[in-house]
Amino acid sequence: MTAPQRTAPVSVILGALGSIRSAILPAAAIAFSGIGGDGRYALAIGVGMAAALIGTGFSWLGWRRLTYTIGESDVRVESGVISRTARAVPYERIQDVSLEATPLARLAGVVAVKFETGAGGGDDLALQYLTAAEGERLRQLVRERREDEAAGADPGTPADPQAPPRAEEAEVLYALTPKRLLTFGMFEFSLAVFAVLGGVLQYVDNVTGVNVWDVDLWRSWLSQSGETVASLGPMAQAIGAVAGVIGLIGVGFATGIARTVLRDWGFTLTRSPRGFRRQRGLLTRTDVVMPVHRVQGLVIGTGLLRYRFGWHGLSFVSLAQDAEDESHVVAPFAQMEELAPIVATAGFDLPDEGTRWQRSSKRHRNDRAVLGSALFVLATIAAAVFAPTGVFLIPLGLAVLMVGAQLYAWHFRRFALSDTQIFATTGLLSPTSRIATRLKLHSVEIAQGPLARLHGYATVHLGLAGGSFAIPGVPLADARALRASILATIAATDYARIDAPLEEPALTL
Amino acid sequence: MDATSPPLPAVPLDDEGALTKLHPNYAHALRVRTTLTAIPFLIGSLVLETALAGEGLLPKGLIAGTVLVIAAALIIRIPARRYSARGYQISADRLRVVRGLLFRSDTVVPFSRVQHIDVDQGPIERFFGIATLTLHTAGNHNSSVALPGLGEPLAREMRETIRAHIRRETL
Structure with a gap:
């Protein structure tokens, strides 16, 4: 059990496939570029073969030289072909x-x-790849070792980790049905595909020598098709424009749905005695477990449009990172009443009718409106002076819209304290709510810029492990009172003692 | 449950009290640091001045003079203002650090949330006998709160005081 082990041998093949995949593009580039004249296809195949061979060699060496040990109190991984690294992480x-x-x-x-x-950055421990059964066993084992360590010898846990209790009664808290997923995808409307197309064109440019950024080339193409269009008459032109817009919208929806389905297919959140477990993904399937007491705070986000239909997304803030994201999405698309049980299971309360909300400063709102529209106002002046008559209306309209949006945003900017928690919402056209336990905050800062000092408001930054929590535009007196009451809560208890003492008396941060 | 939550305390606790000033040498240390930063710019302006001397485009000494005046203002005026803008307040269970000329920031760290403590001294600080006390917390914002310009013995003493509050050393 404690002897050093290697990862699954199939990792060598997967690693080699990865290096072949990265060799395909250079090989193709050589094949099309004309380097080497007539022999270029042979050269391309040679380069591809060499890359594959070297990749396989390194992959095999790396596999030979990587061992992991499941120890009494920690997981150790030794790796490295020439310079060796040994890393140990306590359970x-x-x-x-x-x-x-x-x-x-x-x-x-x-x-x-x-x-x-939670070490931050990419400094976590990873084993690529283990058999699915071994991975599941390892996870079970780490969890048990951790609890053993915390609770001493737990009579309920079998001493032999080879036979973990697999019958964890899991309760499904949230699942994304295909129909719901489709609706979600519609709201994820995205034109990002055009950015990707731009990148592809750039690549084509480099490889084929067709200069896609050559204006003359496009002009000649456009004037050809432009003449064709012009000969069709105004009716056909209008139909063409409408079709173009519809096509664009269709592409946007298709992109959104495709991305959402790829990421969130089969999204299931379950609650087991060990914590929350989330599974998702169509092609790349991920399976994450989060212990309940590691949840530091909640973020409830929404979007401009989906908010009008009552759709929200819930994320947990914890020290662990989720694919570059600071918090774990646990319910990406749900109605508020569906989120409530998840929030309750995580040990938080949603704000209710009795919550005493406090608004942000109106001077802050006015400053934001002025600053937000300043750029457009400058553009308006410039346009009025230099541009043809009427053009200045565009930036002017944008400035008015911006002022309107900022005035509207004030309705979302509010915060509230309860006995144990702090709530805050921010947002321009739709609200993002954050909920944190007062006890689990680490510091309180009152920050003021020059304008804020002039107009007597401040931004309150709360130190939250694994995430950020800032409340903008709080009137100074309120900010001070807020700080005083939060500090009264957090200074009273040592952080080492609050983290679920029954489950884990050992400090967990 | 929120309906019954008590109103915010009208009078904040001891967080708005008078601030303790930093060691006077902090302003001197800032001046030395600013001077060291300014030297390359001064040299650069002199080089530019020499290079453009033959052209007769600009009056003599305009570039170097401007840079010198700005540097003098930064060296003489700003450190004194920064010194007076900074301050701290240490009470039984928390440390409050205030800083910033234009962008003010007023941070309170309870000792019970301190993960570890550093006392640093750079060469300039060593010369002036001052040190920087840094408190590290687990929060993402303010993961380290630095308090520069403390007398070196005081910084060590404060470190011991705060350490005594951390009942269990972490990490």
């Missing part, structure tokens, strides 16, 4: 264990196991 520092399977890995029946420590 009690592991925030969560996530399993990730890319499509290829799923075909091979293996998973990448990541041990999240």
Whole structure:
């Protein structure tokens, strides 16, 4: 059990496939570029073969030289071909264990196991790849070791980790049905595909020598088709324009739906005695477990349009990171009443009718409106002086819109304190709410810029582990009172003692 | 439950009290640092001045003079103002750090949330006998709160005081 082990041998093949994939583009470039004259196809194949061979060699060496040990109190990984690295992570520092399977890995029946420590950056421990069964066993084991360590010898836990209790009664808290997923995808409308197309064109430009940024080339193409269009008459032109717009909208929806389905297919959030477990993904399937007491705060976000239909998304803030994101999405698309049980399970309360909301300063709102529209006002003046008559109306309209949006945004800018929690919402056209436990905050800062000092408001920054929590535009007196009451709560208890003492008396940060 | 929450205390606790000033040498240390930063700019302006001397485009000494005046203002005036803008307040269970000329910031860190403590001294600070006390917390915002310009013995003493509050050393 404690002897050093290697990862699954199939990792060598997966690693080699990865290097072949990265060799394809250079090989193709050589094949099309004309380097080497007539022999260029042979050269391209040669380069591809060499890359594949070297990649396989390194992949095999890396696999040979990487061992992991599941010790009494920590997980150790030794790796490195020439310079060796040995890393040990104690069980009690592991925030969560996530399993990730890319499509290829799923075909091979293996998973990448990541041990999240909250160390920040990419410094976590990862094992690529273990068999799915081994990954699941390892996760179970880490969880048990951690609890053993915390609770001493727990009579309820079997001493032999080879036979973990698999019958964890899991309660499904949230699941995304395909129909719901489709609706979600519609709201994820995105024209990002055009940015990707631009990138592809750039690549084509480099490889084929067709200069896509050559204006004359486009002009000649456009004037050809332009003449064709002009000969069709105004009716056809209008139909063409409408069709173009419809096409654009269709592409936007299709992109949104495709991205959402790829990411969130089969999204399931379950609650087991060990914590929250989230599974999602169509091709790359991920499986993340978060212990309940590691949740530091909640973020409830929404969007400009989906807010009008009552759709919200819930994320947990914790020290572990979720694919570059600082918080874990636990319910990406749900009505408020569906979120309430999840929030309650995580040990938080949603604000209710009795919550005494406090508004942000109206002077802050006015400053924001002035600053937000300043650029457009400058543009208006410039346009009025230099541009043809009438053009100045465009920036002027934008300035008015901006002022309107900022005045409207004031309605979302508010905060409230309860006995144990702090709520705050911000947002321009739709609200983002944050909820944090007062006890789990680490510092309070009152920050003021020159305008804020002139007009007597401040931004309150709360130190939250794993996330940010800022309340903008709080009147200074309120900010001070807020700080005093939060500090009264947090100074009273040592952080080492608040983190679920029954489950884990050891400090967990 | 929120309906019954008590109103915010009208009078804040001891967080608005008078601030303790930093060591007077802090202003001197700032001046030395600003001077060191200004030297390359002064040299650059002199080089530019020499290079353009033959052209006769600008009156003599305009570039170097402007840079010198700005540098003098930054060296003489700003450190004194920054010194008076900074301050701290240490009470039984928390440290308050105030800083900033234009952008003011007023941070309170309870000792019970301190993960670890540093006392740093750079060469300039060593010369002036001052030190920087840095408190590290687990929060993303203000993950480290630095309090520069303390007398070196005081910084060590404060570190011991705060350490005594951390009942269990972490990490």
